[in-house]
Amino acid sequence: MNKRPLILRTLIVLVVVGVFASAIHPLFERDYYETFLGLLVKPADPEEAKKVQADAEKLVKEAEALRKADPNLFQSQALLKAADDSGVDLTKMVKGSDLEDNRDVMSVIRKHASSSIRLGLDLNGGVEFILQLVPDEDLSKELGGEQTEAEKQSAAERQTNFDRYRDIAIETLRKRLEGQKIFEAEIAPSGDSYVSLRAPVVAKDEKVKLMNLIKMSAKLNFRMVHENNAQLVSGITPENEKNFVPPFGYELMKTSEFRPGQAPLVTYYVVEKMPKMTGKDIVSAHANKDQFGQRMIMLAFNSRGAAQFAEVTRENIGRSMAIVLDGQLYCAPRINDAITGGSAQITGRFSEEECKSIADALVSGSFPFQIKIDAVFDTDPKLGAANVANGIWVGVISLLAVAAFMCIYYRLSGFIAVCALALNIVLVLGALAAFNATLTLPGIAGIVLTIGMAVDANVLVFERIREELAAGKNLRTAVDLGYSRAFSAVFDANITTLITAIILMYVGTGAVKGFAVTLSIGILSSLFTALFVTRLIFDYLFAYTKLQKLTMMQFFKNAHYDFRAMRGKVFALSGILIVASFVLFAVLGRGMLGIDFTGGTQVSFNYVEQIPQEQIEKALAAAGYEGTVTYKYNAIDGAQEMEILVRGDQTGRIDSTASPKDLLLKLLNEKFPQAQFSGGLESSVGGLIGREFTKAAFIAIGLSIIGIGIYISLRYEFTYALSSILALAHDVIISLGIFLATGRTVSLTVVAALLTVIGYSINDTVVIFDRIRENRNLGTCKTFDENVNLSVNQTLNRTILTSLTTFIVVFVLFLGAGAAINDFVLIMMLGIVIGTYSSICISPQLVSLWHAKEPAANNNNVKAVKNSEPKKAAGESK
Structure with missing residues (x-):
């Protein structure tokens, strides 16, 4: 064997692993x-x-x-x-x-x-800002602030208008945070004029950065400096500046320049209060440096803004123009000539971080409000410390169970796969740290899916090696052929899922984007470990040992089940389940949506002894409330609060003397007298999912399905693509229907789990399609129908085995990870079972129906096959 490629490949693996493993440090703040x-x-x-x-x-x-x-x-x-x-x-x-x-x-x-990996609100808590939205003067007029009583809008109309602008502000805040790679923030209306913003942070001092970003209204004004500015400010000093009386229509502003070893250099300007133009027509903004290395922010206007800027500068040649952002003067350059290029720049004292934040804020849009931060709280993890710890231990146990199963079933090959799996987890965590991604429960869904896909890729290769060994090949040849012939199936299966992930990453928002980032990283990592690393290990074994034999277990030997005979019963069962699911959707209506979508009533209490969140949520559920519990701590005044968000309108529970707060306080003090709950505030809270968020999620899912369809059409045929899309819809509808039938509701984590179901199901389906295509090209069967049945049987070991290993992980989580992630795990379990069922019994049979009258082969060299009906149970193939 040529050892040079072996050494080169080893170096590549060591470099890749070293880079991503080092990114994980430090794990803690x-x-x-x-x-x-x-x-x-x-x-x-x-x-x-x-x-x-x-x-x-x-x-x-x-x-x-x-x-x-x-x-x-x-x-x-x-x-x-x-x-x-x-x-x-x-x-x-x-x-x-x-x-x-x-x-x-x-x-x-x-x-x-900061810690290397940002954990989400559900796993590590974070920070909550209670923001008061104070409308600007122009918005106040629009909302009816300066009209006679006869002219004023009704209170309901004014509130509707205010809610519309508040929704714009919420989506603008979300875009700003995403510009800083914070995709998992929770932003929702709170009361009549407040917004609650929660974000994960990796360091306590990151709150400063977030506070500055949030408070930034991004109102950019271009104002003229007084023509006699130098004369007016000649006697002003920091000691007497408050005594200065500016001319009518002007105000005193200043810039401060840091000087090492000296006091800052303060420069004063007398600036017009009314701007000549604003920054509302800015279409792009980015940080840059001038020839002297000074940081600046480059602005570009649309055509209307460019024309207005040219006119303003043309009319004021020779004067200084003050560039004011959110009431702060950054610079006042002199206008030497008309600026007609549609661009401008802001210079001043910026850090690199501030440059990017300001540029992101200008692009994402300005607020029609002044934002006041009313309160800042540190929040505990939504899942609770016990749930997080249980989840970690259960995850470790489930991975050990999968590792043990692979080693027992595939022996030496299984051990090699486990080594690659461990390496895969290191690479995923390292990539999350390197790319500043946030790990949340939906992100864990992506990791679970990639673990399943990493095992799946190895199983595909090992099953191919088994087939080549059964055909009489020697071990080295069988390994070579196993990797080469499994490559197309592994590649197609992973690429279809990657298409989904990439589209979700660029179009989706919030938890959907977090899931997509983790999934994309995991797919690329699993391809690297399953195809590159495991092959390298085999090459080392061949080079330095006398390996001549691989032993493996086998569930189905020469499986020959007649899936064609089951077609009618299978389609009937699926049809009944789909109709029943749609009936359930119609009956439940909005009742099937959880707090994330509907919002509800938020109540907070003081307490003496902290009760585990899971216990309180169980007590609420027993009393008929669907709610989430969060503990909050105000670092400034030391206040501790327990916050409960209860789904839906609670007015139906209220009698003439009790409010939702009173009812909940009485219930909790009866259940947990040691906590001594007292006091409390009550307010209505909107859902975390706004119109823009919902629209983006639907667009993302729709585009991902279209992308999968296009790819499968190009790689196979349109009928294959249509069959796979119908099967995906089948899996999501039935999984969601059974899930809702258990009395649960749809939340953000459930949406992420459904996306995982899509990724898992298409992975299974494509592997079977790949074998159908291969057998069709080889001319193995007389009819297309026989080809489909043979292909499903040939891949049955792989389909059941990969589903089983992934199911082991999820089932152990279901048993031991606690109630907090129970919904997420349940729909994953349903998705694995139903996705496996559809991959075997639905999508291949749909393809078979569309090609029923076609010959099985693409050429005339069709091998003779004994004309006998297949057995309806397991047996030896003829």
Whole structure:
């Protein structure tokens, strides 16, 4: 054997694994100040090194003093203020590249202090902002704020208009967070004029970044500076600036430039209050640098904005134009000539992080509101610590069960597959860390699916090797042929699922996008480990051992079931289940939608002893409430709250003296007297799923199905594509119908699980289609009908085996992972069973019906096959 390719391939594996494995570190968040001290430069001169260390420790002490005086300050804010007030240039003290400002240093420290993998709200909790939306003056007029009583709209009409603008603000916030790669935020209306925004964070100080991003209205104004500005501001100093009285229609604004070792340089401008134009016509914005390395934000206008900007600059040549964003003056460049190119730029004191945030905010849109942050809470994981711990242990146990099964069934080959599976998990986690993805429960759905697909790829190869060995090939030849002949099935099965993932990733939002990111990473990783790594291990065994034999178990030896004879009964059963599911959908109506879609009543209580979330949710369910429980903690005033979100309108439960809050308080104190629940607030909360979110989800699912159909049409035929799409619809409808029949409701995690069902089912179906195509090209059977039946039987071992291994993982989760993820796991179980059933009995039989009158082969060289009816039970093939 040529060892050079072997060594080269080994190096490729080591490099790939090394890169992604290193990305996982650190797994847990570190203290901000300790991280800062750990990033200090180490000068060669010991005395200079001691001075840097001493200066850094002095800054930390000053920052702690600032935080003690103002508990609202985060560590990063306090350290930045301490450094700026002292004129300390942190860029000279901290290791890093492209550090131009102390704010850049804060970003570097925050990144190093953060844990490598961002966990979602359901797994790790996060932060919640209660945002008050205060309409701007123009919006207030539109909502009826400055009309006579006779002219004012009704309260209902004003609220409808306000709700419409609030929905726009919510979707704008969602886009901004997605621009920062935070796809799993939960944003919902809360009360009449509030919005609740929850987001996962990997470091406590990341809340500062989120707060700044959220508060940014992204209102960009271009205002003119007074013609006699230099004369007007000549005597202004920081001490007397408050005494300055600007001319009518103007206001005093200033910029601040950091200078190492000196006080900041403050420059004053007298600026018109009324803008000449706004930034509403901006179509793109991105961070850039000028020839001197100074950061700036480049803007591009649409045709209307470009014409207006050209007119404004043409009329004001020789004057300075103030560029004001959200009330802050960033720069005031002098207009030397008319600017007709439809572009502008904002310069000023930006960190790289701030540049990107501002650019994202300008592109995502401005708010018709001023946003006030009313409260900030740290939130516990939705699933609860016990549920998360149980989920981890159960996941480990299920993976060990799959590993044991593979080793027992495939012996040495199974052990090789398990090694590849372990490597696959490392690569997936490393990629999540490297790409700043967030791991949530839907993301775990993607990992579960990729584990199943990784096992599936190995099973396809091993079953092909078994067939080649049974045909009399020696082991090395059988392995070569096994990998080459299984490649098309493995490739097609993974590509069809990847099509779904990519479309969902670019069109979907929220949890759907999080699921798609994880799934895409997992597919590419499983292809690499199953086809590249396992083959490399086999090559090492052939090169350095005397391996001559592979032993494997086998469920079905020469399976020859007559699936054609079952066709009528199978179609009838599926038809009954589909009709029953649609009847159930019609009867339930909106009643089948969970809190994520419908919203409900939110109640919060104070407590003395914390009760596990799962116990409270069980007590609520027993009393007929569908609700979720979250514990929140306000770091500023130390307040602790338990928040309950109950699905739907609770007015039907209310008598003349009790409110939903009173009813829940009485119920919980009776069930858990030790908690001593008291006080509390009550408000209505909208669903997490807005119009734009819902539209994007439907578009994503529709496009993914179309994409799968196009790919299968190109690789096979249109009838194959149509059959697979009908089978996918069959699987989703029946799985959802049975799920709802158990009394459960549809949530975001259920949607993610249904997407997993689509991916899993199409994977199974394509493998069978691949064998039908191969047998058709070989001319193995006389009729197409016989070809389909033979192909299903030939792939039966693989179909049952991969379904069984994935089912083991999900079933162990169902038994031990707790009630919090029970819905998610149940629909996964249903999807595996129904998807396997449709892959064997529905999609191949639909293809067979459409091709019933065609010959089985594509050529005239059809092999003779004994004309006998197949057995209706397992037996030896003739």
